[in-house]
Amino acid sequence: MLVLIANLGSTSFKYRLYRMESTGQEVLAKGGYERVTDYAAVIEDALATLTKDGVIASADEIDAVGFKTVLGKDLSGCVLADDACVKALEDFAAVAPAHNPPYANGIRQFAQSLPNAKLVALFETAFYQWVPEARSTYALPQSWRDAGIRRYGFHGASHKFVAERSAELLGRDEVAAGTAALYQQGPAAITGKPLRVVSCHLGGSSSVTGILNGVAIGTSMGFSPQSGLPQNNRVGDLDSGAIPYAMKTLGLTLEEAERQLTKDSGLLGLSGVSNDIRDINEASQAGNANATLAIDHLIDSIRHWVGAFAWQMGGLDALVFTAGIGENGRELRAAVCAGLEEFGLVLDEQRNAACRAVEAELQADHSRVKVFVIPANEELVLAREVYRKISSLS
């Protein structure tokens, strides 16, 4: 089965073509476009390139297209990307303005360009469907809750990959298999000793997720991707009282307050330097106190959420770092793991310093808790889910 994974950003389009078999998969091609203004044109160009390069004889050979959609109103899981799915994305466009409109448009475009292919959406919220209600609910009046305001959770494909891979690395293949089949079969049966993992997806956008026996039990992200850890230029968690107060005292309109919280905040807002942790590190080393504060705030938030989930799960077997900062930020990893000897977590300094963007174990030999770097592979999770979905239809 040929599965095209379409990654649609607000101004970018990236793709990967997989050949999926029951025994495994192979990446046949990948490519992408930046500064996109005409999605129809780049999708046609990508299909033409795959044909011209001889990867496929014709675009008709593509059996399915997978979309990593963020969140939809009253819709989650791994579903056919049909009109109902597009409507669910559009109905929540205001909650994820950078993500939902490009996906709604992209799905429509692919339906035209590849009329015979099956279109499948895997919602980033899907991994959180088994989070206990007490943890996914905000203490709001019924009318707000009826409007869909609750904790959803994002980066689901990335954290699911970590859940599967960490279980394999810990020799718990039955948990890995249960996690792999999660959306078809529901939560893996909890057998034997619990497996407690906390996954830190730290990139342009970041979240921390607690995973018990391969199933998410909670996450730092809330109603929108505008929550939890400080993001590159989005605020992260903020007291709801701050917004009306800032509007009144700073004379901001709601639109301007929203713009500042989504564009001028997070690591950029705190550091005043950049939204990229590499620039912020450099400025911090040169003595910029705001840059140091931004880094310290990020580290503090990560430790806060790791601690929360380790406590909820009654302990920790593995702490995992993934995505751009998690895979490359050795100083940040060291700071997140500092002073946890009491909890049985001891980082090996040399292993940590040597690890850059490759799968690795970073704990000291005598550390009870494992510390892994697992490079992000959201596309693979998506390709596998599309394959399972299509196979279950036939």
Ligand code: ADP
């Ligand atoms: P996203 O997909 O959410 O945009 P990525 O997972 O690609 O994010 O991560 C991007 C971030 O990773 C960058 O903003 C940068 O801060 C960080 N990053 C990338 N490379 C390095 C590196 N070598 N050292 C430290 N941080 C890095």
